[in-house]
Amino acid sequence: xxxxxxxxxxxxxxxxxxxxxxxxxxxxxxxxxxxxxxxxxxxxxxxxxxxxxxxxxxxxxxxxxxxxxxxxxxxxxxxxxxxxxxxxxxxxxxxxxxxxxxxxxxxxxxxxxxxxxxxxxxxxxxxxxxxxxxxxxxxxxxxxxxxxxxxxxxxxxxxxxxxxxxxxxxxxxxxxxxxxxxxxxxxxxxxxxxxxxxxxxxxxxxxxxxxxxxxxxxxxxxxxxxxxxxxxxxxxxxxxxxxxxxxxxxxxxxxxxxxxxxxxxxxxxxxxxxxxxxxxxxxxxxxxxxxxxxxxxxxxxxxxxxxxxxxxxxxxxxxxxxxxxxxxxxxxxxxxx
Numbered sequence: 621x622x623x624x625x626x627x628x629x630x631x632x633x634x635x636x637x638x639x640x641x642x643x644x645x646x647x648x649x650x651x652x653x654x655x656x657x658x659x660x661x662x663x664x665x666x667x668x669x670x671x672x673x674x675x676x677x678x679x680x681x682x683x684x685x686x687x688x689x690x691x692x693x694x695x696x697x698x699x700x701x702x703x704x705x706x707x708x709x710x711x712x713x714x715x716x717x718x719x720x721x722x723x724x725x726x727x728x729x730x731x732x733x734x735x736x737x738x739x740x741x742x743x744x745x746x747x748x749x750x751x752x753x754x755x756x757x758x759x760x761x762x763x764x765x766x767x768x769x770x771x772x773x774x775x776x777x778x779x780x781x782x783x784x785x786x787x788x789x790x791x792x793x794x795x796x797x798x799x800x801x802x803x804x805x806x807x808x809x810x811x812x813x814x815x816x817x818x819x820x821x822x823x824x825x826x827x828x829x830x831x832x833x834x835x836x837x838x839x840x841x842x843x844x845x846x847x848x849x850x851x852x853x854x855x856x857x858x859x860x861x862x863x864x865x866x867x868x869x870x871x872x873x874x875x876x877x878x879x880x881x882x883x884x885x886x887x888x889x890x891x892x893x894x895x896x897x898x899x900x901x902x903x904x905x906x907x908x909x910x911x912x913x914x915x916x917x918x919x920x921x922x923x924x925x926x927x928x929x930x931x932x933x934x935x936x937x938x939x940x941x942x943x944x945x946x947x948x949x950x951x952x953x954x955x956x957x
Contacts, residue, residue, distance in 0.1 A: 621745050625651040627898065628747065628754035630737050630767050633660060635870025635887035636760030637721040641679040642895040644728035653750045655736040658722040659715040663786045663849040665883070666714055666819045667798045667811045669955065670706040672885025675892070680727075683720040685712035686812040691952045692797040693938045696835055700941030701797060702952035711798070711811040711819070713788075717884070737761075740770045742864050756898045757866045758891070763856055765872035771863035775856050775874070782806075783852030785828050786821040787845035793818055794839060802938055803832040810836065820845070823854065861910050862903050867894045873910060876918050889913045916954045 627643045629636045632654030640650045654660075667688065668676070676682070687710055690703035726732075737750040740757065747757045749767070759767035768775060793812030801808040806824025813819050820840075822828035830837050830845075858874035861867060868874075870887035893913055897906035941948040 622753065623746060623755055624752045625649045625731070625754045627651075627756050627758060627895075628653065628749060628752050629758045629760060630654075630749060631759065631761035631765075631870070631872070632656070632658070632722070632732075633662070633760060633762065633870065633887075634717060634721060634884050635872075635891055636758065637718075637725050638676075638679065638888045638891035639758045639760060639869055639895055640725045640730050641681070641721075641728060642892050643898070644725075644730065645679075646895060646899050648895075648898075649731075650725075650728075651731045651733060651752055651754070652725065653733045653735050653737055653752070655734055657734075659718040661715050661718075661849060663784050663821065663851040664714045665786070665798075665809045665811055665821050666711055666717075666813050667809075668710045668712055668717075669885040670704050670709050672888050673710050674706075675885070675888045679724065679888075681720050681724045683710070683712045683717045685710040685716065686793060686814060687711075687796065688798050688812060689796045690798075692795070692799045693941045693948075694799050694801045694835070695803075695935075695938040698938045698942045700938055700945070700948050702941075702945070702949040705953050708796075709798070711813040713813045713817075713819070716813075736766075738766045738770060740767060740866060742771075742866065747865050755865070756903075758869050758894055758898075759866055759872050760869045760887075760891075761872055763851060763854075763871040763875060765868065767866065768858070768868060768872050771866050773861075773863055773868065774859040777853040778855030778857045780825055780855075781853040782823050782825050782855070783850060784821055784823045784854055785848050785850045786819055787848055788813070789818050789820060789840050789843045789845055790816060791818060791840055791843045792816050799836075801833045801836045802934065804934055805829075805832045808833050808836055860907060862907050865903060867897065867903060867906050869894050874914075886914055886917055920951055920955060
């Protein structure tokens with residue numbers, strides 16, 4: 621049997637590129653297919669949790685950014701803070717992170733094709749997509765994955781249906797925490813990414829307005845936001861992550877509503893688990909591994925999103941975190957691993 625590569629990665633975002641780097645460490649040949657030019661920008665909280673940052677460094681990727689010491693939940697009257705036990709995370713612009721991952725992947729002799737893949741054909745011995753014959757495919761093509769549909773994996777938007785929009789504001793970073801500002805209509809995630817630049821991502825069920833957070837708007841000092849990037853609906857319920865020799869990684873594998881910006885860290889861990897399953901010639905084992913990797917994230921985030929849906933409960937989130945600091949610290953550090 622003739623193959624063009626051991627592993628074909630469909631989608632060149634952080635999850636796909638992390639899979640490429642893990643595969644190269646295992647001596648696999650890799651081709652990455654993506655229709656977009658690097659660096660790729662998208663709506664993203666831009667906060668790397670300490671665990672994800674450590675895994676990126678182990679892959680030889682150490683992107684420039686701003687350290688942050690923990691997570692703070694903020695409302696008009698209260699603030700709850702939790703510091704990371706394992707050292708700082710890092711706020712990194714999505715384009716900066718993508719450029720660092722791309723450069724490292726190219727150093728490892730990864731091949732690249734610019735193409736959009738919407739159909740996949742596979743048999744017991746391999747997979748063909750985008751004109752490439754491979755032993756395995758990792759699909760990392762995002763929230764609304766075309767590859768996922770092509771291999772017959774069902775996905776649906778979960779409830780409540782929320783959307784995210786991110787802007788950058790050219791103002792001095794005022795905190796060494798990622799701040800999550802709460803209002804009755806949604807949350808605003810504020811991440812320092814450069815000394816004089818912060819990212820602000822608002823998650824809500826309706827058109828976002830910075831005026832929902834007057835205390836945050838005051839901090840921004842009337843600065844003009846950069847271009848908006850949006851995505852959604854955020855929660856994607858995916859029936860499974862494996863179809864034959866195709867494995868889903870990152871947002872394509874399913875997504876819970878965000879709370880602290882742990883999506884990149886999870887994508888890196890999923891990539892490692894997918895490559896282990898491929899090396900072991902045991903694709904079915906990835907399903908269980910995915911559930912282990914994402915368990916804390918899914919339980920904590922889903923529980924908090926559902927609990928905070930009623931207006932009365934939303935108003936209680938930040939006061940509860942301030943009154944119960946050990947519980948808040950435990951939750952934050954579970955997601956930071």
